[in-house]
Amino acid sequence: xENNQSLEQRRDxxxxxxxxxxxxxxxxxxxxxxxxxxxxxxxxxxxGNVSLDITTVPELAVNGGVVEKTFAGQFNxxxxxxxxxxxxxxxxxxxxxxxxxxxxxYPLDSTSNIVCQAHKSYxxxxxxxIIKGPSPSGLKKYTTLYDAATRILTITG
Ligand code: FES
Numbered sequence: 001x002e003n004n005q006s007l008e009q010r011r012d013x014x015x016x017x018x019x020x021x022x023x024x025x026x027x028x029x030x031x032x033x034x035x036x037x038x039x040x041x042x043x044x045x046x047x048g049n050v051s052l053d054i055t056t057v058p059e060l061a062v063n064g065g066v067v068e069k070t071f072a073g074q075f076n077x078x079x080x081x082x083x084x085x086x087x088x089x090x091x092x093x094x095x096x097x098x099x100x101x102x103x104x105x106y107p108l109d110s111t112s113n114i115v116c117q118a119h120k121s122y123x124x125x126x127x128x129x130i131i132k133g134p135s136p137s138g139l140k141k142y143t144t145l146y147d148a149a150t151r152i153l154t155i156t157g
Contacts (some may be wrong), residue, residue: 042101046094048074051155052082054146060084064110068095080142080155081106081114083125088148089126092155093128094140097121104139112137 121133142157
């Protein structure tokens with residue numbers, strides 16, 4: 001009888017110990033996971049200065065056309081979203097989400113919101129401003145200048 005009771009007490013002790021160890025391991029993993037999510041080592045405002053011959057970009061042949069382009073050595077190597085608004089007017093946005101630095105998806109057309117799929121932040125395709133979601137601010141909007149004579153689009157910022 002005493003042996004059975006002692007065995008039962010040991011089983012209880014082992015169960016409780018394993019449960020506590022599991023909680024400690026789980027808490028440690030969650031801490032690491034949360035730290036990786038809160039990385040603040042990204043730069044949401046990379047700068048650059050490029051000239052783009054738009055005749056080489058078929059997506060920009062029509063008004064409302066959208067393309068995402070990366071320029072070697074510019075904008076920290078991150079893509080830029082370029083939107084053709086009219087024959088002589090273009091918009092350009094940084095693709096780095098100010099929330100946690102993920103790359104946003106470029107819009108399907110000039111009227112669709114720009115979306116960061118990581119935590120669902122939505123940005124205006126005309127201003128880059130935050131519409132909804134956890135991002136603390138909008139996307140960086142670059143300055144665009146189009147020369148109709150040469151058909152060169154300059155993007156700076
Ligand atoms: S990184 Fe969190 S919403 Fe973009």
